[in-house]
Amino acid sequence: MRAPLNRRVFVAGYAAATPLGNTFEKTWAAAIQGKAAFRRVTRCETESRSNVVGEIPDWDPSLLPYVNRKEASIWNADYIFLTMEMCRQALENAGLEMTEETGPRTACMIGSALNGTDSYRIAMDNYVNRGPFKVSPYLLPNVCANLPAGKAGMLLNFTGPIFSPQGACASGNHAIAIGSRMIRDGDCDFVLAGGVETCIIPEIIQGFSNMLATIKVGHKDRAYDDPTQASRPFSLDRKGFVLSEGAGVLLLAAEDKIESLGLSKKAEVAGVGWTSDAKHFTRPNRETIVRAIHDAIYDAEISPQDIGSINAHGTSTPTGDATEVECMREVFGKEISKIPVTANKSQVGHSLGASAAIEAALSIEAMSQSILLPTVNHIPDPAFADIDVVPSQTRKHSYEHILSNSFGFGGTNCCIVFKGI
Template structure:
């Protein structure tokens, strides 16, 4: 194999759809205003008290100009059209035109934790209640992890590598990391990297509830009257995460491509740290997470003291939040109280494989504007008295480097350092 080109990699645009808005612009506006998107579910009927979720507002794929009646009937997995639209938005935001020159040099890596689970559910219902011949012949393509990226390529015209990094809730960061390595080495000039999740189906909601991962809202909980208060990372009364649908994609580009096409670099992918726990399938492991954070900082060739803000994984689970804080203390020591730590999941909920890419886009935009986004719904926990979580409203805070953490089931960790421009 030829030697790598060792090129610098920049983020030049992004797209997103979250519980705060069906575009990145609307998501950003709501995040900056300190709003949260959690609400009681309308996508389906559930009997569990884990019925507060994050739904993308005003999301109707049938209204997209490229979704005709036939397309809508064939593609029952919601992550297909969501990926296509978020990729379309990301390219437009970047100002990158896909043509005969750029198309073959553009890849697409879209991760997902659950893939086409919703399509499989439809197929099983048809099989049981209508007979085996009513199972869609498109079921298998609907389940393929790479299909959304492939469909995005068919829509937008790029022909570089397309596949799906599968890192559970760290999938989005894995996509950014792998895409950055591909551009650095010269395999691509551009990569659409991120994650998409359409997880709001009864069995998935109930499964998370049964494993005590998501919040159960009873009449004594503050989210009973106001569901937007359900996700509350690092708060003393945190009780589990808010399961959310969503998608996020960042457009990565090689340094010389940014210059030659006159694109705007929003941030540099400065450092990547990734590993696995070999510990437990759901409980995080402090030792290996600390190694991943140190790895990202070392790869960026900076010191922990150079990190100006932290975008935490911050799921709002008692164990997860506590472990992450312990890890941050181990890495940053006495400097930690001076570093703002934001959890975007307090506002958009936890969109599993999409979460890291959404959070990367929000962290980069915040860094570019010289602010840090808030951790909303915050009631201080004395155990975290040394932690500045940017409670409840955004704050001016110029910084050059942001650390974005992401961890997933199976013990998969991926941390990325972005440098502002």
């Protein structure tokens, strides 16, 4: 194989749809106001006590100009149209046009933890209640992980490599990492990288509830009368994550192409660290997480003291948050008290395979504006007294490097260092 080009890789644009808003602009406007966006589920009916979720507001793909009745009927896995629209918006945000030159050099990799589970549910309902011949012949494409990227390519006219990095809740960071390596080496010039999740269906809600991963909101819980308080990373009374739908897509670009096309640089993908736990399928492994963080910092060719802010995985689970704090203490030592730690899941919930990409976009925007987004709903935990979680409200802060952590089921870890411009 030929030698890599060793090009620098930058984020040139992004898009996101979250419970805070169906575009990045709406999400950002609500995020800087310190809002959280959770409610009792409306997408489906469930008897689960884990019925507080994050739903994308005002999201109706049938209103998109490229979705007709036939398309809507065939492609009934919601993550497909959500991916298509976020890729379109990311290109628009970056100002990159797909041409005979750029299209073949543009790749797309959108990760997802659960893929087209909603489409499979429809097929099973038809199979049981209407018979085997009522199962859609489009079921298999709907559940293929690469299909959303493929449909985005058909809509937007790019023909570079497409696939779906499957890293569970770290999928978005894996997509960014792999895409950056591909651009660095010269396999492509642009990559639409991120994650998508449309997971609000009864079986998924109940499954997470049964494994004691999501919060159960009882009468005495502070979120009972105010569901927006359900997600509270690093808080004394954290009880589990809030399951959310969402999508985030970053447009990555080679430095030379950004300059020749006059695009803007939002941040540089400076370092990547990725490991696996080889320990347990849900319980995090401190040793390998610490190594992933160290590797990301080493890859960025900086020192731990150069990190100006940390975007935590911060799911709001008792064990997960505690382990992440232990890992940060081991990497940064006593200096950890001086490094602000933000947990975006306090505002947008946990959108599984989409979460890391959404958090990357929010982190980069915050760094570019010299501010820190808050960790809302916070009640101090004495065990984390040395951790500055930026409670309650947005804060001014200038910094050059941000560490973004992401960990997933199966014991997969991916940490990325972004450098400001």
